[in-house]
Amino acid sequence: MNAPGPKISAERPVIRQLDDAAANRIAAGEVVERPASAVKELVENALDAGARRIEVAYADGGKTLIRVLDDGCGMTPEDLPLALSRHATSKIDGSDLLNIHTFGFRGEALPSLGAVGRLSITSRAEGFAAAQITVAGGAMAAVKPAALNRGTLVELRDLFYATPARLKFMRTDRAEAQAIADVMKRLAMAEPYVSFTLSDVSGGGEGRVIFRADAEQGELFDALSARLGRVLGRAFSENAVPIDAEREGIRLTGYAALPTYSRGAAVEQFLFVNGRPVRDKMLIGALRAAYMDFLSRDRHPAAALFLTCDPERVDVNVHPAKAEVRFREAGIPRGLIVTAIRHALAEAGHRASSTVATATLGAMRPEPAPDTPRIYQMDRPSYGAIRQSYAAQAPLPQTGFADRSALFEPFAAPSARAEPVTEEPEQTQNPLGAARAQIHENYIIAQTETGLVIVDQHAAHERLVYERLKRQMAENGVPAQALLIPEIVDLSSGDAALLLEHAEELAQFGLAIEPFGGAIAVRETPAILGEINAGAMLRDILDELADLGDSQSLQSRVEAVLSRMACHGSIRSGRRMRADEMNALLREMEATPHSGQCNHGRPTYVELKLSDIERLFGRT
Numbered sequence: 001m002n003a004p005g006p007k008i009s010a011e012r013p014v015i016r017q018l019d020d021a022a023a024n025r026i027a028a029g030e031v032v033e034r035p036a037s038a039v040k041e042l043v044e045n046a047l048d049a050g051a052r053r054i055e056v057a058y059a060d061g062g063k064t065l066i067r068v069l070d071d072g073c074g075m076t077p078e079d080l081p082l083a084l085s086r087h088a089t090s091k092i093d094g095s096d097l098l099n100i101h102t103f104g105f106r107g108e109a110l111p112s113l114g115a116v117g118r119l120s121i122t123s124r125a126e127g128f129a130a131a132q133i134t135v136a137g138g139a140m141a142a143v144k145p146a147a148l149n150r151g152t153l154v155e156l157r158d159l160f161y162a163t164p165a166r167l168k169f170m171r172t173d174r175a176e177a178q179a180i181a182d183v184m185k186r187l188a189m190a191e192p193y194v195s196f197t198l199s200d201v202s203g204g205g206e207g208r209v210i211f212r213a214d215a216e217q218g219e220l221f222d223a224l225s226a227r228l229g230r231v232l233g234r235a236f237s238e239n240a241v242p243i244d245a246e247r248e249g250i251r252l253t254g255y256a257a258l259p260t261y262s263r264g265a266a267v268e269q270f271l272f273v274n275g276r277p278v279r280d281k282m283l284i285g286a287l288r289a290a291y292m293d294f295l296s297r298d299r300h301p302a303a304a305l306f307l308t309c310d311p312e313r314v315d316v317n318v319h320p321a322k323a324e325v326r327f328r329e330a331g332i333p334r335g336l337i338v339t340a341i342r343h344a345l346a347e348a349g350h351r352a353s354s355t356v357a358t359a360t361l362g363a364m365r366p367e368p369a370p371d372t373p374r375i376y377q378m379d380r381p382s383y384g385a386i387r388q389s390y391a392a393q394a395p396l397p398q399t400g401f402a403d404r405s406a407l408f409e410p411f412a413a414p415s416a417r418a419e420p421v422t423e424e425p426e427q428t429q430n431p432l433g434a435a436r437a438q439i440h441e442n443y444i445i446a447q448t449e450t451g452l453v454i455v456d457q458h459a460a461h462e463r464l465v466y467e468r469l470k471r472q473m474a475e476n477g478v479p480a481q482a483l484l485i486p487e488i489v490d491l492s493s494g495d496a497a498l499l500l501e502h503a504e505e506l507a508q509f510g511l512a513i514e515p516f517g518g519a520i521a522v523r524e525t526p527a528i529l530g531e532i533n534a535g536a537m538l539r540d541i542l543d544e545l546a547d548l549g550d551s552q553s554l555q556s557r558v559e560a561v562l563s564r565m566a567c568h569g570s571i572r573s574g575r576r577m578r579a580d581e582m583n584a585l586l587r588e589m590e591a592t593p594h595s596g597q598c599n600h601g602r603p604t605y606v607e608l609k610l611s612d613i614e615r616l617f618g619r620t
Contacts, residue, residue: 032112034170035062035159036179041109042154043187046070047194051151052215056184057199057207061176063159063167065201071151075123077131077143083121084135086111114138116166117159123152137162173202177210184211185231186277189270189304192216192227220253228255228304232268235261236302241348243305245340248332250309256341257302258348259294260596260603268302273314275306279323283307286334290341293470294594295601303341307333346593427583431590432605435582442573444582451609457582458573459598460589466566466599467592480510481527489520489535495542496520502545513538566599 032038039056046054049072059065075083086108113119114135124130124146132146160166170176181198188196188211195215201207213230216223221242229237240255257268271283283305291301315326327333427434432455433448444455491499499506499520503513510526522534571577577585589595589604598604 032109032116032159034179035066035176036183038062038066038113038117038156038159039068039180040183040187041113042066042068042156043184045109045154046072046152047187047191049073049152051194053195055197055199056180057201058177058180059200059202059207061170061173062180063170063173063176064157066154066156066159067201068154069151074125074128074151075121076125076128079125080121080123080131080133080143081140084111084114084119084133084140113156113159114140116162118157118161120155120157121152122146122148122154124148124150126150181211186270188213189224189227189231190272190275190277190306192220192223224253224304224306225255232302232304236268240302240304241344243340243344245336245343247336248329249313250307250333250336252305252307252333252336252340254303254305256290256305256344258596259291259301259345259594259601261302262291262295262299262601263302264299266300269300270304272304272306273316273325274308274311276316276325277323278325280325282327282330282334283337286337287341289334290338293342293599294345294597299601305337307336309333349590349593349595430586432586435579435586438577438582441576444577444585446582446586448607451607451611451613453586453605453607455586455589455605456598456603457571457575457577457585459602460595460604461571461585462566463595463598463604464585464588464592467594469566478508478510479527480512480524482524483522486516487522487534488516489522489538490518491520491538491542493518498545499538499542502541506541511537 032041035058039058039062043054043056046068049070051070051072053071055069057065057067110119110121115138118134118136120132120134122130122132130146130148131143133143134141160170177200184196184198188194193215196211196213197209198211199207199209213227216226218226221244225237225242228240236257237255239261240257243252243254243256245252254272266284269284269287271278271280271287273280273283287301287303287305295301313328315328428447428449431448432453433446435444435446436452437445438457439445442457444453444457446453446455496515496519499513500515506513510524510528511522512524513520513522515521520538522538525532525534571585596604
């Protein structure tokens with residue numbers, strides 16, 4: 001019990017200066033976490049050098065080889081030793097650390113890589129001869145002549161050989177290769193006018209191309225849409241809405257996917273600040289808040305968003321890996337993301353993602369029997385053979401009948417009762433078409449000019465009622481219920497001050513608070529919530545304020561009650577609807593934003609094109 005602490009020594013510790021090799025290895029522990037970190041630093045250097053074509057190759061997940069070739073401005077033989085010195089950079093002069101326009105600026109990447117691996121740099125600047133320099137484990141060799149047309153070639157071999165302990169923390173080759181591919185895709189999205197190639201050369205030779213994105217052409221939105229289609233696939237570009245908004249000098253561009261194109265994890269959320277890929281929890285929280293009203297908690301939105309502002313309004317010198325940023329006015333970009341995405345989704349109207357129809361067609365396609373052999377095109381009978389086969393199977397004329405049509409007279413009259421239907425002829429021209437039938441007292445079948453639409457009547461009407469209730473709440477506010485005896489919630493002085501800073505925002509949703517000594521007095525609560533635990537609600541709001549800088553807890557609770565009210569007040573499953581009621585529901589869906597998905601993010605309708613239906617029956 002009386003043993004001294006492990007950091008307590010009987011002798012006075014001596015302060016000593018670390019040598020450059022130890023300092024570089026310490027810096028490498030912050031900058032170079034894994035092979036993907038090395039690829040990120042080298043590719044960002046190539047982009048800062050003005051490269052328009054970047055080729056990256058790796059072997060064994062980047063553990064044994066990382067090679068980056070670019071066509072940038074290059075370096076002179078005199079620049080190469082300086083580039084491997086700590087805190088030496090051509091991107092800033094050190095006078096202003098806030099006005100940064102480049103990816104890199106610390107001057108730590110190359111010396112850190114040379115401290116933990118075997119690094120070779122071959123470069124040629126215009127008007128100079130090519131030169132090469134090597135460094136292994138921090139030991140630098142002399143500059144020597146080399147052969148290179150233009151740009152820079154960087155080879156990093158045996159990463160972390162100088163720090164074997166770090167190798168024990170490496171994951172499998174496949175996992176490290178996936179991380180490298182993710183880094184390349186993020187940088188490719190940030191620079192649509194640059195060509196990127198990623199190859200796996202494990203085992204020697206030219207290897208195989210893992211990822212390739214040629215330079216795009218055209219305007220920014222066209223180039224960005226094409227690049228996102230290459231990186232994320234056509235499904236994302238087809239089901240995303242463009243974002244272009246500006247507020248107080250901060251511009252937001254990019255694409256946000258429809259709510260029905262949601263994912264089971266946050267794997268398609270890409271955020272960029274001044275072209276720099278970042279993973280900022282404040283921006284991610286804003287993206288989540290923008291979709292809060294459209295997705296359930298187990299679904300995640302997909303988006304690629306680009307924030308552009310004056311570099312002096314954002315601090316990128318927060319983290320050694322430059323993955324986090326800090327805005328001077330954090331509320332402006334957050335509010336911009338929320339309002340811009342919600343406005344874009346509202347303009348999309350009743351649109352639902354095309355992946356819903358694709359999944360429906362896949363479910364409807366019959367599966368062949370396991371013993372049925374595959375039929376190839378050359379084995380299929382021709383159209384002439386099929387026609388002759390049908391003619392041979394036709395019944396022969398019988399005596400006693402003057403006309404073959406008499407054979408089918410018993411089937412001329414229909415067995416079902418037919419009633420004339422009066423409808424507007426132009427209703428099929430509407431996006432959701434004209435109602436034709438109701439099946440299982442829950443699904444409406446509508447005919448359009450190009451196919452048919454299947455509508456879930458309960459989910460669709462639930463969304464319509466919910467949007468109507470939200471409009472009423474926005475117009476009239478949230479009614480507040482005054483407490484007969486104010487509820488006193490004991491909080492720390494810091495938490496109480498933080499809540500009081502947001503008192504006006506909370507009052508808009510019917511929650512009135514005021515200081516009460518060192519605590520908080522709750523005077524009014526939202527009437528729509530009924531009897532609530534005010535203390536628990538305030539602590540939930542505090543958790544969100546501490547984590548994201550803003551709180552949607554109270555708003556989400558109010559909207560959850562509205563959602564339940566909409567569910568109970570909408571058309572129930574099992575109710576038979578008349579034709580005019582079904583058509584009225586379709587017309588209201590077309591006029592209501594967000595009607596393509598229900599309150600929980602599920603689609604309210606499925607649209608099938610006539611060509612897809614004909615393909616199901618083999619008619620094409």
